Each structure stands twice: as C-alpha cells, then as structure tokens.
Amino acid sequence: MRSARTYVHIACSAARGVVIGVAICGCYTVINAVDRTAAIVFIYIAASTVSVTYTAVSASGRDGISRKVASVLHKMPVRRLAGDADEGHRSLHDAITTTVARRALPAVARLMPAAAGRRWLAETESFLFEAAPEQCAKASRNYLITTPQVITGAWASYLARRAQLVISGRTSAGHRDGTSH
C-alpha cells in the first residue's frame, strides 16, 4: 500500500507539471499578444513562481511539504519587502542550493565503490540533518566541490585493498605449493 507521503509526492509532481504548463502557455500567449517589456515581466514572474514551487514541492518527498513550503515562502518575498533584499535573495538561493545538492549527493555516491559511497552519503546526510540551515548550503556546496577528491581517494584505497588481497592470496598459495612439494 502506498503511504500518504507518496500520494503527496505524486500530487506535488502533478502540480509542478500544471504550473510549468501554464507558465509556458502564458509566455507564448503574452509574447504574441503584447509588447516585449510586458512579456519579459510576465516571464520573470512565471519563472520565479516555477522556481519557488519546484523547490518547495521537490523537497516534499523527503522533508514534509508544509515545513519546506513554509520555510521557502517565509524566506523569500516577506523579508525582501521588509527591506532586507540581500538576505532574502541569499536565503532563497541557499534553500535552492541545499535542495539541489541533497538530490545530487546520492548520484555522486554512486560514482564511488559501493561501501565507500554508502558511508560518505550517510555522513553527509547526518551532517546536513544536524547543521544549522544557514550552514547547510555552504556545507552542501563544499561536499559537491570536494567530490572529485573523495571519489579518487575512495577508488584508490579500494584498489589498494584489492591488490593487497590478491598479493596475499598469491603468497599464501605459493607457501602452500612450497610445503606440498
């Protein structure tokens, strides 16, 4: 049986599709109907709506929709209207970065040997869960920036271990051969 969260996720995905569809139709209609400035303004508003909706609903599968929507909506226009423009932009940017990075991390983990990937992913999730929200975006970016180093290191130690096993296997086989003759 599907859980309530799955249904919420399906509904959110459908809503995302509808919003994107409406935005595309709107852009097409406006560009054909009115002047270019109005079209640009409309496209900007539509793109912002899609971006915020996408961030909110795409996070719903994991973190609970109400909390994420509330935090994203709280962080964006309210503070900006109150005169804290940079903070509003940064918060929205951080929320998007964290969400995107959290989705990218499992893909990165798949590039490592299985055990190392699982461990790295579990550690990143543990850190991001406990870190303060303003720290999360920085940490997520840092995790993604350092992935080449981690992937290389993980494969290097994996291959070194494998090589050691092969060498020790050959040595013990050699010893067995030596004793049998």
Added chain:
Amino acid sequence: MALRMTVQTLLILQALLRDPGRELYGLELSEETGLLPGTAYPILLRLENEGWVTSRWEDIDPKVEKRPARRYYRFTASGAAEASAACAAAKRPSRSALRRLAQEDGAA
C-alpha cells in the same frame, strides 16, 4: 606512504589532540576546526588509512532518536603519539597561509 601535513590536516589533528580519548563527529570537528565537512572528510579518510584514527557509527536507532547516526572519530593507541610528533615537527603555518585558508573556506 607519508601523510601530507597540510594546514587543514594539522587543524584536524590539533582538534582531536585536545582530548585524545574523546570521540568527535563531523559537526563537532567542523565547529572546532572551522573547516567545512567536505574538506575534513578526505583528510579523516587519509588519517584512517594511515592507522592514526579510527571511526565507528553511533549505536542508535535513528527512528527512536529521530536523527541519523553520527560517525565518531578518535585516535588509535599509537595515533595520538604519532600525531603529536607530527604536529610538533610541522612548520607553523604562516599568517598569509591561514588568511588564504579562511578566505577559501569563506568563498566555498
């Protein structure tokens, strides 16, 4: 293979050396050293491969605690002595190196 003693490695070793018996997890290490976790992780892996540091998963039920398990790091029996010798032998980082490190971490 000898361990490369970068400024970041020294920071992590010093954080662990403050109380060699104590176990530290990612967030604590990050707060104590000022390094971001992605920077600290490969260093901890290298230290573990060298046998200086050992790590373990926290033994909890994530559903009960309502948070994922932490990975704890601490020195091995020989690791603390080797690390303090390495820290003593390492050249003290210059101010410009520390400033550059702070700027890099701030930009990241």
